[in-house]
Amino acid sequence: MTQNINERTAKSPLGDFGAVLEICANSIExxxxxxxxxxxxxxxCANLSEGGTTPSYGQIKWCVENLQLEVWPLIRPRGGDFLYTEAEFECILEDISFCKQIACHGVVAGILDKDGNVDEIRCRQIIATASPMPVAFHRAFDMSRNLEESLETIIALGFVRILTSGGKANAAIGANEIAxxxxxxxxxxxxxxxxxxxSDNLLEIAKVTGAKCFHTTAKAKFASKMNFQNAIGKMGDKDVDEFNYEQTDSDKVKVLKGILNFL
Incomplete structure (x- = not known):
């Protein structure tokens, strides 16, 4: 039987000790x-090339049932902006309900209105639907009109964490803003x-920002293990080599975790 949310949270190894490394994982592997x-x-998540979208129910359930680390699915129905139709919003709430049902440690979500403000009405519904499961706010924050105002709104709504590059192209460039x-x-x-x-910029970002929690893909390219490869047929973009794919590299994760041990 799946553990309930309180049981899983009580067993969390993170507590208040040391720096935390969160990996953006685009597959079960x-x-x-x-x-x-x-x-x-x-x-x-799925679809890193689009900035990440919601993974399948099967992927979420497998990870919750088979892994010991915390599993926080990304709840984002498509790539692009963070202004959603009513149908898309219904899908967001349904995905969150599923994650709560199977006792995910939390979910990652976020919605803006057409003027670039945090959509308080819909985000309040997200928090209520997820409760008591915690919710983190993703990089929709970086796309908002005013980061300082958005921060106060997100805090008031009850989100527990914000993923951010400081509104810049990446966290290294936005380190001062994050600080x-x-x-x-x-x-x-x-x-x-x-x-x-x-691994090249983690320590500097940590020093400049004073942050204790960091997010990265730690990804590398892996070659297909298929013996037969049809080099003519294409399933997607004609310019993409479909016999190579990106996924998290455990060795890169180890290096990053080692760096964090110095904080």
Whole structure:
């Protein structure tokens, strides 16, 4: 039988100790690699090329039932902007209800209105639907009109964490902005740098921002193990080599986790 949310939360290994490494895992194999490498948590998603979308029910359930690290599925019905139709919003709430039913540790979501503000009405429904399961706010935050105002709104709504690049192209470029947001947050919410975080810049981002939680894919390219490869037929983009794919590399995760041990 699936553990309930309170039981799973009580068994969380994270507590208040040390820096936390969250891996954006784009598949079951990426999730396995994240755990093997020592990650503390995964944001489980699909379609990294679109910035991430909601993974399948099967993927979510498998990870919850077979992994020991925290599983937080991304709830995003499509790529593109964060302004959703009523049908898309209904899908978001249904996905959240499923994640709560199978005792995910939390979910990652976020909605903006047409003017670039956090959609308070819909986000309040998200929090209510998820409760008591916690909800993190994804990089829709970076696309909002005013980061300082959005931060206060997200805190008031009851989100527990914000993934951010400081509104910049990546977290390294936005490190100073993230530092200011962390000061503003004043321990009322966890601010997690993400986007372009890697072993070359992790320590510097940590020093500049003062953050204790970091988000990255730790991905690498893997060659297909198929003996027969049809080089003519294409399932998708004609310019993409479909016999290579990206997923999390456990060795990269180990390196990142090792760096965090110095914080």
């Amino acid at each position: 990426s999730a396995i690699a994240a755990e093997k490498g020592g990650a503390d948590r995964i944001e489980l 200011q947001l962390i000061i503003q947050a004043d321990d009322r919410i966890e601010m997690m740098p993400g986007a372009g975080v890697n």
